Amino acid sequence: MDYEEFFGLKDTPFRLTPDPDYYFPSEVHKEALQTLLYSIRAREGFIQITGDPGLGKTVTLRTLLKQLGNEVTTALILNPRLSPEELLSVILEDLGVTLDETARRSKEDLLRRFREVLLDWAMKGINIVLIIDEAQNLPNETLEELRLLSNLETDKEKLLQIILVGQIELEEKLKMPELRQLDQRITIRYRLKPLSRVDTAAYIQHRLRIAGGKDSARFTPVVLKGIYRASQGIPRLINILCERTLMAAFIDGRNTIEKEHLKKAVDSIAGEKLPRRSRPLVASSGIGTATPVLLSLLLIVALIGVAYQIMSGGLNSAGLKPAASFSTVKGTVNAPSAALEPAPKAAAEKKTALAGKPDGPPPEAFHVPLGTYFLSVSQNTQKASLWRGAFPNPPAFVFSFDWKQPPPSGLSILGWDLDNRPFLFNYPLIFWYRSRLPGNVRWTDMSARLPARVVPVISHAGENRVDPASLARAAEVRGRIRGWAEAWQNRNLDRLMGYYAPVFTNYFPGMDKPVVYSLEQLRTIKQDIFARSGPIQVLISEPILILSPGSPEILMAVFNQKYISRVYGDEGIKALYFSLVEGENDQRDWKIVAKFWVPTKGGSPAVE
Secondary structure, three states: OOHHHHOOOOOOOOOOOOOHHHOOOOHHHHHHHHHHHHHHHOOOOEEEEEOOOOOOHHHHHHHHHHHOOOOEEEEEEOOOOOOHHHHHHHHHHHOOOOOOOOOOOOHHHHHHHHHHHHHHHHHOOOEEEEEEOOHHHOOHHHHHHHHHHOOOEOOOOEOOEEEEEEOHHHHHHOOOHHHHHHHHHEEEEEEOOOOOHHHHHHHHHHHHHHOOOOOOOEEOHHHHHHHHHHHOOOHHHHHHHHHHHHHHHHHHOOOEEOHHHHHHHHHHHHOOOOOOOOOEOOOOOOOOEOOHHHHHHHHHHHOOOOOOOOOOOHHHHHOOEOOOEEEEOOEEEEEEOOOOEOOHHHHHHHHOOOOOOOOOOOOOEEEOOOOOEEEEEEOOOOEEEEEEEEOOEEEEEEEEEEOOOOOOOEEEEEEEOOOOOEEEEEEOOOEEEEOOOOOOOOHHHHHOOOOOOOEEEEEEOOOOOOOHHHHHHHOHHHHHHHHHHHHHHOOOHHHHHOOEEEEEEEEOOOOOOOEEEEHHHHHHHHHHHHHHHOOEEEEEOOOEEEEEOOEEEEEEEEEEEEEEEOOOEEEEEEEEEEEEEEOHHHOEEEEEEEEEEEEOOOOOOOOO
């Protein structure tokens, strides 16, 4: 028996290969991915992504490649120690261009052929993106050649985008006098950072879940803390330490990974002849300490309850009982909302609630209006609990049910799409499940127990401890949403744009992939909407506000919205995702970074 079988794993969770299936969207990695997506769609010329070894640059690139559509063709260069002529040949070959001997005679012939290919793809409406990994290894003359290649353009647009991905040395290299012109061409720069302590624990659990783990490999809190201190949040080092600790626990025949297993892992990597370490790996654990020697050796070894308040109409066929009214920026109107009473079947389920009532609702769900619902899923117990809002009182427990292999930690929306297909949408991982939900939980089984057809889900692992200051800060979002709605109502474009982050991502059940906008692109879209719509009425219900488990700087607000103008009208459930974004003078403010929209009476998601 190997350790994967012992722990009930279907795959090796901590292997070092950059597998995009294991991509973990920490705040920094998600922002890096969205920066790349935005840069490509905005057709920026040069983009630079840097970070220390092992931070996840390559897996982020591979995840990017999976999200790009047919309108983009990429050439990926993994071994950049190439002369200018070799680079041109490799790019053309990666684009599927077969070169004859004539084309290989000189750099001029290669350039001519390369320009022909670029023009041909441009006429077909296809954007070509050249991605160079480990770009710090590019010779200076090849870097200069890239600058010249970036000059290839038509009267209207660039023919080639170039993404340079490399270690921090790339930043220093581009500051050399002979590369100054290239450095000036780079319009977008992003530096990856290590994971935080909270993200490190979430990263470990994420990889175990992807590998098929069913909570049979349990890392104690002290071990998770020790892995973070030893790895300093570097994913590659985390993988190495976790692999060794699992092996040590397997040899001991134990499912719980304790501090002695971490000590064995560190000793197996560092060796007995290393100098004594001076920094504790685990506080008060007796494991020892970590120095730059250990880190260097490791590097060498590795190298937003439904705050929607659903409206009547098509949803009443599910046996829902509307009970409240919408709020509007100018008062209250008599429109039904989703402060819902349970359907008779759901009420019966409540009476037969399963044993094991949780101690209380997760503190992340801090604002749940009366009559609205949300699901809380425990990663540890694999149980889902339905809660009914009663703000300002805490949510009330309704019932629980088993949910094997629950969704990853974070925020999700569960319900029906426009084609009446069940779905689970997760943010910030940005994935869909349709038809059959994960963990052998069928929607037909679950929906019979739920008093609403669309509910927000908060999935959490371990203990939930939310800083009261974080909750107080998050409460500001209620005011932000009201101000956002007023800006819509009054068609105040400048004020409206103040509520959005520099990069905004739009999701809709009919989309195969998200659409990413820059702030200027979004402004143009809103300006056009205001020009066409005439007078606007925006009706919104009281939102449910839920913080992301372990990442209280991400917040989901779910509410029902009805939009009415002279030429357009729709209604639906909207989830806005907020993040604390750095602004002017280093001030942090809640900004909208993403939107998820589910129409309830047809219509189009083309407007907010």
